[in-house]
Amino acid sequence: MAECHTQNKAKLVSETRRRFEADYVTDKSDKYDPRDVERLQQDDNWVESYLLWRHNNVDETLKMLDESFQWRKEMSVNDLTESSIPRWLLEIGGIYLHGYDKEGNKLFWIRVKYHIKDHKTTLDKKKLIAFWLERYAKRENGKPVTVMFDLSETGINSIDMDFVRFIINCFKVYYPKYLSKMVIFDMPWIMNAAFKIVKSWLGPEAVSLLKFASKNEVQDYVSVEYLPPHMGGTDPFKYSYPPLVDDDFQTPLCENGPIASEDEASSKEDLESDGKETLETISSEEQTALLKKINVTEHTSKAEENEKVDSKIKAFKKPLSVFKGPLLHISPAEELYFGSTESGEKKTLIVLTNVTKNIVAFKVRTTAPEKYRVKPSNSSCDPGASVDIVVSPHGGLTVSAQDRFLIMAAEMEQSSGTGPAELTQFWKEVPRNKVMEHRLRCHIVESSKPTTLTLKDNAFNMSDKTSEDLYLQFANSSRESDFSTP
Numbered sequence: 001m002a003e004c005h006t007q008n009k010a011k012l013v014s015e016t017r018r019r020f021e022a023d024y025v026t027d028k029s030d031k032y033d034p035r036d037v038e039r040l041q042q043d044d045n046w047v048e049s050y051l052l053w054r055h056n057n058v059d060e061t062l063k064m065l066d067e068s069f070q071w072r073k074e075m076s077v078n079d080l081t082e083s084s085i086p087r088w089l090l091e092i093g094g095i096y097l098h099g100y101d102k103e104g105n106k107l108f109w110i111r112v113k114y115h116i117k118d119h120k121t122t123l124d125k126k127k128l129i130a131f132w133l134e135r136y137a138k139r140e141n142g143k144p145v146t147v148m149f150d151l152s153e154t155g156i157n158s159i160d161m162d163f164v165r166f167i168i169n170c171f172k173v174y175y176p177k178y179l180s181k182m183v184i185f186d187m188p189w190i191m192n193a194a195f196k197i198v199k200s201w202l203g204p205e206a207v208s209l210l211k212f213a214s215k216n217e218v219q220d221y222v223s224v225e226y227l228p229p230h231m232g233g234t235d236p237f238k239y240s241y242p243p244l245v246d247d248d249f250q251t252p253l254c255e256n257g258p259i260a261s262e263d264e265a266s267s268k269e270d271l272e273s274d275g276k277e278t279l280e281t282i283s284s285e286e287q288t289a290l291l292k293k294i295n296v297t298e299h300t301s302k303a304e305e306n307e308k309v310d311s312k313i314k315a316f317k318k319p320l321s322v323f324k325g326p327l328l329h330i331s332p333a334e335e336l337y338f339g340s341t342e343s344g345e346k347k348t349l350i351v352l353t354n355v356t357k358n359i360v361a362f363k364v365r366t367t368a369p370e371k372y373r374v375k376p377s378n379s380s381c382d383p384g385a386s387v388d389i390v391v392s393p394h395g396g397l398t399v400s401a402q403d404r405f406l407i408m409a410a411e412m413e414q415s416s417g418t419g420p421a422e423l424t425q426f427w428k429e430v431p432r433n434k435v436m437e438h439r440l441r442c443h444i445v446e447s448s449k450p451t452t453l454t455l456k457d458n459a460f461n462m463s464d465k466t467s468e469d470l471y472l473q474f475a476n477s478s479r480e481s482d483f484s485t486p
Contacts, residue, residue: 099226
């Protein structure tokens with residue numbers, strides 16, 4: 001049944017492309033940006049997002065594409081950059097991306113109190129909305145956002161129904177499938193009538209996504225760590241510009257190799273494992289020194305030690321999916337799979353493969369730096385070589401679907417050194433447009449047999465299936481059951 005569903009979806013995508021080209025592009029080619037028309041022919045996910053929003057009705061999908069593409073050209077969406085937006089509008093902090101909701105969706109903040117109704121600035125404000133949504137869509141293809149419509153301290157001068165309608169249309173027509181929900185916080189009674197109109201604009205498909213919340217209720221959708229104090233949260237974030245408030249990625253707890261001062265509760269096995277996990281990124285001489293330092297075994301020969309290390313590293317089965325970037329192939333492609341909390345300490349693997357003819361420097365950042373050890377998190381990869389990065393939760397902290405990882409990579413000159421000092425200087429000087437970025441989400445796999453889902457220190461040989469293997473197997477079986485006849 002799953003195969004039948006896939007084939008049917010492919011037919012709908014093909015029909016949509018063919019009919020849009022024949023019925024719309026031929027007559028309205030000057031009304032569309034050629035880059036959008038080309039992308040429609042190449043990006044299956046983009047076509048599917050429009051089809052899904054129109055319940056696979058091709059006729060309705062074509063109308064939606066027509067409206068969306070004309071808007072994209074009128075707004076010059078493909079050419080919107082930071083310099084397209086007036087600086088004062090970026091400085092005021094009325095619209096930005098920051099944090100995640102409890103489902104792991106990015107928060108898109110609209111602080112209504114900073115908005116003053118003025119037809120002279122309306123177009124610039126609309127461009128700012130389009131700039132953020134397009135920027136996000138290119139980075140997180142298909143991953144929805146939660147709109148935080150913050151109405152606290154809002155006066156009558158801030159009520160601009162035309163601007164609200166534009167935001168609604170962005171998610172109804174221009175960015176289908178990107179709205180997880182819209183949380184309306186602390187709405188004044190004077191706006192009750194206005195939001196009855198908003199509900200009619202949303203339509204029956206999306207009205208259920210509208211959530212009205214007070215200070216006591218908003219935590220049903222967003223945890224306190226990503227809520228500002230006026231919403232009852234503990235997030236210390238303060239908006240400022242420049243630079244753009246965009247990502248929440250920071251350097252993880254551990255850079256390269258084991259942490260200098262472990263918690264007293266850390267066992268000898270943990271230290272042994274931490275030491276071994278770094279061996280792929282250091283020289284053979286350093287391997288010997290490290291093995292002696294952590295005292296793996298007092299009377300084991302170097303050959304036996306290396307054999308144990310090799311077998312333990314090989315126990316990390318490579319992830320299945322691959323993102324093929326211009327500098328690095330990254331596996332897994334989208335999500336890091338961790339076991340459930342019952343599994344004990346969990347580990348997962350990121351594999352980077354250099355597909356260039358030069359050395360590629362890379363570093364790993366995360367939205368939850370206090371939670372994770374990442375080894376190595378700042379290093380380099382030789383041409384044609386691969387590097388295995390071990391990611392493990394730290395100090396008993398639990399993995400969350402809200403957590404994100406960012407892989408940054410850039411080519412180095414042949415003469416450049418790759419030591420810590422050289423890498424630090426390299427990242428200070430490398431131009432932003434030369435840096436490849438790729439983001440990974442976290443996924444927690446629930447199972448009644450957690451030891452087969454995690455890369456646990458003392459259970460590497462219990463199963464040759466990784467978390468991702470089992471998740472994909474579970475997902476496939478679920479999809480089959482979803483489309484089976486009742």
